[in-house]
Amino acid sequence: MNKYQGEHIALITGASAGIGLELTRKLLSENWDVVAVNRSDFPADDMSIHNAVKSGSLRIYKTDDLADFTSLKVTLEEIKSKERRIDILFNNAGGSFPELSYSKQGREKHYELMTIVPYIILMELKELLANSRLKTVINTSSSALKFTKEFSIEVLEHPKTFRKLLGPYAASKLALSLWTQAIASQLAKDDIKIRSVDPGGNNTLRKGKQSGLPVLVEILMKLFFSPPTLGANKLNEGALGEHRHESGVFLLKGRVTGLKFKDQAHNVLERIQAIYEYEFLVS
Template sequence: MKEHNKVVLITGANSGIGLELTKNLLLQGWEVAALIRSDFPNGQPIIIDALKKNHLRVYKADLADFSSLRNALDQIKKSEAKIDLLFNNAGVSFAEYKYSKQGREIHFEVNTLVPFIITMELKELLLKGQDKTIINTSSNSLLFLKQFDLNTVINPKTPFKKLVGPYANSKLALSLWTNGIAPELSSEGIKIRSVCPDQIRRG
């Protein structure tokens, strides 16, 4: 297989959609920079081989902790020469309200705010790449919402609703800022999209 030395950065690359993306892109010859909180699962020959060849490079961070995120982003900027494709894939969905170390509701923090921070912080590396593309993983749960209320996302006070509550609101906010910032990024040569993947079948 001929390698084309393109680099993709994937957040949440060690599970679910992120893991499947990582394995598929490695098989296609991409190099993967993985921004993850915990280790890759054991018994993955593709992952083991890529780590040995340095085609898979791991950066650890707790995305709900800005100090941890800052350290990881600094490492990425020092170590990676470019990024061709950025997948803001990592996300959280809990059964109750939780709050980050910064004091914000964690669905909003991780699903909405962190992808924006990563996008802005890594924009210079994207400009050095070939594809210059950002994909934000949203969710079709947002389709159940009738309107967007920023105050509900930032400082929720209503009873918790799983999937169609803070999770759906945070994903709607993600899609809204993606669409809002697209013209500005396009003028710089960067494409950005939000996508709503189907459910992952676990077997």
């Protein structure tokens, strides 16, 4: 168990790059403790990160692959053994992949990583959230979900076609926001609030990493999109801003926004609950 834990503690997945990195920097600068769950390393030349690790205010838990249940379980067990509480859980890891690919469990990888894994992390760390004061979960969603034209569990798990950004990525973000909506009443029993938040248009392109974006979007991103500090601020606002007392909502441009296919919300929740109970817990 970590002895020296600050007044407020946030857990951030995907904390070592892009929006997650900027959110980590922001919270550390505001005297938060950050529990970082990463696959990749933090920038080696960032002295603020080095100093935070040295002081214990940044605690890093590495995982080989969040979408691999075996690896994920090891990481979560380590967190539960060392951390006392989590005030805000930022389920932020993910991105748009360049081609259709599948997780080790056999499901489409956007869906596994950005719809199922956030639920598993929430369930496994719910006790740490319940032990905190803020008891808040923020799921990073996307405005791309508005472009989803076909939606079903079958399409999510084994899509027949692939489109960059507007295909499995958008559908998985919609599914994430749908189960966020559906689970709110259940979490309310433990006084936990949950919201999904669109972080806006951020330039999160990384050198040496193949983009999963359409060429036109990639060009526009380079020319016009804001740095990932924008997304970090939007996630932080989604957690601590004017909607902090609401639960189950999707926030787009700071406003509560309706979701397409909302009649499917409980179907999505039931499916990922079954995956958690009958696959993850017995793996």
